[in-house]
Every structure is written in C-alpha cells, then in structure tokens.
Amino acid sequence: MKRIALFLMTNLAIVLVLSLVLRLLGVERILDESGSGLDLNALLIFSAVIGFGGSFISLAMSKWIAKRSTNAQVITQPGNATEQWLLSTVADQAKRAGIGMPEVAIFPSPDVNAFATGASKNSSMVAVSSGLLAKMTKQEAEAVLAHEISHVANGDMVTLALIQGVVNTFVIFLSRVIGHVVDRVVFKTEQGHGPAFWITSIVAQLVLGILASTIVMWFSRQREYRADAGGAALAGRQNMIAALERLKAGQPNHLPDELVAFGINNKARDTFSKLFMTHPPLTERIARLKEAR
Template identity: 30%
Template sequence: MNMTKTAILLAGLTALFLAVGYLVGGTGGMFLALAFACATNLYAYWNADQLVLRLYRAREVSERESPGFHGIVKQLARRAGIPMPRVYIIDNPQPNAFATGRNPQNAAVAATTGLLKILNSNEVAGVMAHELAHVRNRDTLTMTITATVAGALGMLANWVMFAMAFGGGNRNNPLGPFGALLVALLAPVAAMLVQMAISRTREYEADRIGAEICGDPMWLASALQKLDQGARGIDNAAAEENPATAHMFIVNPLHARSMDSLFSTHPSTANRVAKLKEMAGIVSPWG
C-alpha cells in the first residue's frame, strides 16, 4: 500500500514538472521538464536521505559518542523488530526529530540538540519510538522523496522565473506573459499540495505504533507537549528555507513566516495527546 502511495505521489509531482515545463516552453519545455523529473525521482530514491541529512547538517554519532541516546534507539529498534538505524544529532536549539531512509535496512533517525536538552530519557524514547514506527511502516521513503522532489520543483520554478525575467523562453511560451505569472503561482501551490499529500493519518498511526513500541503512550504524549511549545518559540532556519521538508519532523518546525500556515502538515498536538491519553486509559480510538 505504501509503495502504491509513493508511486501516486511521484506521478503527481512529475505532472507538476510537466505543467511548469509546458507553461514556459510548450511541448519542448514539457519534454525537458519530464527528463528533469525522471532524473530527480531516480536520484531521490537512492540519495534523498543523505541530501536531507546534509541539509540539516546532521552529524552521525556512535555509541561511544552518545551512549544514552544511542542505547535508547538500539533498545527500541530491537522491540520494533527492525535493524538498528544510523543515529544522527542536529546542532539546532529547536526541539525536534525526524526519520529518513528508503527502507528499514537503510534508515536513519535524527534528533536536535534542543530535543535532547529538554526531554528526559522516557520522553526521548517516546519520540524515537514514533520515528521508528515511521521506519517500520516505510513512511520514510515517501516523506524523504517528497522533500527532495518538491525542493527540485521549487528550484525549477525559480530558475524559470529568473530566465523569463531576462527575456528567455518567451518565444515558446504558449501563454505569453501569463505563463510567467502562472509559474510564479505554481511554486507555492505545488509545495502546499506536496505537504498536504503526506496524510496526517500517518502521524496518528506512528503515534499509536510508537506508543506500543516504547510501552507507555504517556512518554510520547509528554514529549509532544514539550516539543510543540519549544518549536513554537524557537526558529529553525533550515526548515523555514526549505518548507517542503517540514512534514518529516515529529512536530511542525515552521512558524517564523506568515506563509507557513499554508504548509501545515501536522495534526493538532492537542488531538494527538488526547488520543495517546485515551490509549493509556485502554480506551483506544483505533479499536
């Protein structure tokens, strides 16, 4: 099912590439955009995880360097029945975390220094269990490819606008000057559609499975409340510059710009905590 969702998502993103190419260069531009989209999709499948980790300057840590954090992930991976992922730390004061990788055999989890500073060991375990749930469900493939391809789409649109601003491409533009305007509008709309394509139900499902992995839903509930409050008060410059990656984080890292509300991909933290509390009380909303 997840592979089907990934295929549909990539098809939609490819269609957006084609639309941008056609609006600027007609049929020739469409085929050029198709080639670019295919190359981006292929690159994203094999390299998107490392691209995202580099984007956030994540540093891989060994068990010797971070025994506590590494030990938590190792124990949880064993409980989840998946291979031990690579463990990264991001030097960022905003408390947050994400998982990436095309499959459980090539997965990585990353937490910010801000998260490790404000959460206790049980809460860290709750967060990492949530991220390992994404790994086990293979959500990371879709999330990571989406971030890379959406970023490439935005770069393509920006390049097209730059070229047209200096008189390039107008001859083949089927819509004349209106094509440039449409391209300018397509970039943020496309990014928004990509964000919304990542179903919010995946977060609820990762919360549920994560609670089962760590053994106590309240560990994750407590962590979410702290993370939400912390993320609202601390900027994440890399995320603000690359909003297409926002859906990868456990809580929304965006807030510094007024447009960020358009890119909200996370369900309400209050709703997530309420469901976890119901789960802790054995009255599970999932049945």
C-alpha cells in the same frame, strides 16, 4: 508558506535542472505538434521522467543533505552514557519495528526536535537535537525516537517521494497543456511553440505547484498521526503524550527548512496556513492519542 516552499526547494531545483537539460538536449521537441495537436502521450512520459526523477534524486540525497544542513554527527562509537543509551534504544526499537538499524546522529541545536530520513527502511538515519537530550526526560526522548522509528517502519520517506513524483508529473503535464492552449488560441501560433508557451507554462507550473502542494502536505499530516500511534505502541501512549506536551510547551523550532517535513515539532498557526503545514497542530495530535483505544 516560506518554510514549505524552502522544504520543497531541493525537489523543485532538481526538476528544473532536469527540464533544462532535456530541453538543451532537444528532447522536449517531441512535445511540439506532430500534425494538428499536442502529443499528449509523449508529454505525459516526459512529465513523468522529470517529476519522478526529481523526487527520487531528492530521496537518494536526503541523508547527505540532512547531515550537512544540520551539521549532524553520526555516532559510530559512543563517547558517553547518553550516546550509548541512544544507540541501544534505537537498536531495540528498530528490531521491534522490523527494520534495519538506522544511523543515529546528534545535531547541535537548542531546540527540542528530531527527524528521520533516508532512501529506504534499511538505509535510514534518526537524528535528535542536543536541546532534546538536554530538556527531555529519557521516557519522553524514547517516545520521540519511537515516533521517528515509526516513520521509517511505515516507509513514509519513500511514500512521500512517490506522492511528490505524481504531483510533479501532473503539474508539469497540465502547465504545458495550458501553455499550448494559450499559445494557439490567444497568440495564434501556428507551428512549434512561441514565447507565450514558455511564459504561460512557467506561470502555470508555479500556480499549480502551490495548489498541488496542499495534497503533499495533507499526506504529511496524516503520516504524523500514524507515527504518533506507532511511537505510542513502541514507547507507551502516556510517554508519547508527555513528549508532545513538552514540545507544545517549548519555543518555536528552527530545523533547516528542507527538513521541516521530517521534524517532529512543526507548529501550525491558523486554519489557512494548516493547508500548507507538514504537521498537524500539537493540540490535535495529543487529542488523537488520548482518544485512541
């Protein structure tokens, strides 16, 4: 739960900042009563501005955050044979997948991991850990790169931002409706909004946000299956299976929490925690590839 909460931290922080700014500017006063009830149309527009605004600002910042949180170094000119191989492999896979050439980076970590991020298919970054380069064969590493290229080609970053925006919108909308009802029915506030509205709205937003995150996590798990299939198509099914087997045999990874959803390796632990995991268990991913025809 802690890792998932931190993964959503950037998005939620931006949502809170936007909400605060609009409140200070007096925009949120349009949510007050205009007659006998809450203006639901205005509330929905307000919620969408905050919800999608936070999600797309997070998306726009994704590469910047990734580079600084992992200390990833983008390869501009290859300094050795490994870097040259990385660039040429990503270039070949990107061409075959029909996307623009991503930035290619290496981040210092003993863990075997990789991630892809960026605001669009033609403005993305693929990064691998130094541990992956040291511990995987070239065939396995190629499969991991293909998995990440498939994420980019599938538009997963943008789709995830859209889903998060929808979830944000309805969490903000419903939390304020609940706050309004409690304020009017329980505390009998007759005009404007009293303290009960804000307290109840914040509590409801936290609870609904946790529940709604299961929807985002479900989509994230489905995109991993699709990226595995795409990686198998680009690099060979056996190579993709071998790469996942290598990840399964390795130690737990320590990718920065805000990038957990984008890493290839993220191990689930039990049935309940799987509801909040960004990745399916590696055993299930391997089984899915073996069953594919």
